[in-house]
Amino acid sequence: MLAVEKVNKTFVGARARVVLHEISLQLAAGQYIAIMGESGAGKSTLLNLIAGLDVPDSGRIVVAGQDMATLDDAGRTRLRRARMGFIFQAFHLLPHLSVARNVGLPLALNGAVSAAIAVRVEEILGAVGMLDRQHDLPNQLSGGEMQRVAIARALAHRPSLVLADEPTGNLDADSAAEVLALLRTQLERDNAAGILVTHSTVAAATAQRVYRLTQRGLHEHPAA
């Protein structure tokens, strides 16, 4: 599903530094891993490279059989739109769209017809327990509720790969546990691969394998 091969990334400018050095990672469909690391270790940079939002200095990234290097920005965007889902720490629901429209947006972007969108939105919102709030706006929801909707949005179009960047960073412990369980369940149900970037060992423990990203590279955590 995902192959990251010897990827390097250096930031240039006044604060030039090597962020990622010879990073490699293989992920099959249905696999769910966590990546931990200190702040500034390059976790989010790695996610951005996998998502095609940034390009590596060297190395190769293949998602769903597509080599990112062979795609231009529009091509990477189409691949991201069709095969990936995102979950952010700050939820990032579009504030002016209702819950249902936020969740339906990836489907619409992928060309689904209205009836199909409505069916899938109902299904996924039901799965995350937010069906009764589908007409609400994001600002009417609690943090935990917003993240459930964000998970629904990330999975609505049945992506092959879900990238979650600190999805529980803004939640209390109970909500965090609930959201992580929900994420794992949904990934398993869709047989999607998932990468969870987190500082939290508790969150990381919900993944099948845990990696640690350091200056020396990406290594599987021995505790996992």
Add this chain to the structure above:
Amino acid sequence: MQAWPLIDAALVGPLRRSPGRNALLMVAIALGVALGFAIYLINRSAADEVSLAARSLYGLADLAIESAAGLDEELYPRIAAVPGVALASPVVEVEGKLADRRGSLTLLGVDAFRSRQLQSSLAALAGTMSRGADAFDPQAVFLSASAARELQRDTGDTLDIQVGEQTQRLRVAGVLPQAGLEDRAGVMDIAAAQWKFGRLGKLSRINVRLASGTPAERVRNAIAALLPPDARVTTPGEASNDALRLSRAYRSNLTALALVALFTGGFFVYSTQSLATLRRRREFAVLHALGVTRGQQLALVLASSAIIGTCGAVLGVILGVIAARVGLGAIGGDLGAGYFRGLAAQLEVSGWEITAFCVLGVLVAIIGALRPAIEAARVPTAAALKAGDVTSRELRTHGRIVAAVLLLAAIVLLLPPIAGLPLPGFTAIALLVVGAVIAMPSIVRMVLRYAPVARSIPYQVAIAQIAGTARYATLSVSAILVSFSLMVSMAIMVTSFRTSLDQWTQRILPADVYVRLGYVDQSAHLDAGTAQRLGALPGVAHFETGRFARAQLALSSQPVTLIARSANQTPIPSALWLTGTTQSQPRGDAIRAWVSEAAADLYGIRTGDSFVLFLRGERLDAFAAGIWRDYEHQNGAVVIDSADYVRATGDTAVNTVSLWLQQGVDPHGLENAIRDLLPATQYDLRTPPDLRRLSLQAFDRTFAITYLLELVAVLIGLFGIAAGISAQVLARRGEFGVLRHLGFTRAQIAAMLAIEGAVLGAVGVLIGLLTGGVVGLILIYVVNRQSFHWSMDLAAPGWLLASLSAVLIAAAAGIAVVSGRQAMSTDVVKAVKEDW
């Protein structure tokens, strides 16, 4: 609490954070102040100069006796004998038609020895006259400094004046000092003037100096008792007011238009500060949570506006003085309208004027920021600290306030002009625009409700964004509305006026060729015999004549222009653009008269009314047979049959001869024959196309300055649009980042922004067209009618408005896309890390 950290955090910081936007605000205020100040300075300088010039004709006189028809000189000794009159100085005033160029020169015939006691500058004249032959030399003329300058004449030069069909050569005997006679005039001996210009036994004016300690009112009454009905006693102050009266409406309208730019600038401050307040909602909540009081928040927002306003006002005053200096030098004190030809106004700026306009600029900035500042001070702290922008989608409608404002505008519109100025009309326009702005939330809500559904994802997200940020949207649309509606209204008014003027010139010029010599009160004219000979030239089918004179429609009123037209073959009504006629007939000996709209408005005359016409001292009973449209005589004009005129005055001279040519005769082929008939006469020979071109050129020259003012108002409006849309777009980097994560291409985001900009632009343009249309109607049917007494037919410049609409919508879309590109030029991916 130490003040500096607070000022730094809440005042200096935000000002530094948006230098571009604040610079735009400053420029907008500066442009508004500069235009207002420049127009004010030019108007004031010209008015001062006109007053000074008019006042200088009277010297130290306390009173003046005048009559449009002229005074019998036998009145002079009787006036001089009135108790309390220390000195009476007779004056003959003639508009001497310049033989070698267009235009005329005011020639004053004075008794040098009497007038020098009223005008010390004329002492030199008296001295010169008493020394030599100049005293009684009927050819001698002394030019004022401005006349000498403009005519490029000096002592010893000659000056040719057309009297009747003949040319009279005068000799420049001297040039008077500048301070002596400000007007562009020549002074000569009164007896010579009477003799040369056919005014024997007549005076134009008697200037009177009162004995010290004499009550002016008593003397005034005593003099009035001696006067014929058409004469009046006036003061030099009233006379200089009269000199300014004609141009007053024009000057007031220009000032109002210049202030529109400042109004637009004030609204720009309002929309920009409102947007900033919405954006800084959380910042205000944090400050409040940290202990900043509501009052301090209010003061800080107002202070930031005051700082911008002060910088803008100072810059504006400097620009205004420069613009006034350039304007006075380049297009004159009347800004191209032709009211003050030959006037060389000097620019002097006083400290209080600079202060007043600086204060005006600062006040506009503060008033513009008042409501946003109050909103900033009222931000609910707890709600604003919570994630999510709750307030940006709130849309409070104000249906009752809108209805009340519009009702008030309608009521104000019914009020008569104040001091002759259409102030109620301008107030109604301001209320209408403000009402439209207040109605904007309801309009935006309605537009969103009925927005068409489309499958395009960028379209759907764009519409959702507008709905979700309805308050931002309302402010952006309002910025477009204010500037565009004013632009639309001016375009409609100017087009209506120009089209009507064009139709009017075609309608009142039915002949093929016009020969003209002299005008009201001018020394030049054609003899009746010459007119007959012109009419008898080969190729001429028939002819009509016209004579211009002064007349009065009421005692002690300003004169109107009397046009005596022959009706050999063309009945008078068919040569006029009648807007009112009557079937009733005059009673008794009343003569039929056709009254211009201005005269009808000024003197309350309606068709079928009987009224009195004072003509050359004669009282004539007249009957208003019709009201006609006239764009030439702002003071009013009355047309009568030349037979009635000759019967009343005995004057058979004419000023115009209109020639209808036989089929196939070339108008230009007639030129040589006319030249042979009038070999020594400088006359104007025009065809209708010439006259039409000249009148449209004059119109365009007059309105050139209004186009400029309008352009600046639109420019400020565009600033508002640019600042509003770009500020909103730049604040949405985080949203663009999420959309990119979700799979939006850059092109889709650009399309979404273009749709948002275009929808906002289209709503603003549509409401602007509607509001501007109504404002245009007010300008046409109320403001113009009250200012100039001119009616016109509505004509909308369809293509111009359609093009402007398209340009504005495209500009709004373009600004949104460019701002979006700018916002996405930085790493929008990182922006999702920011808490938005």
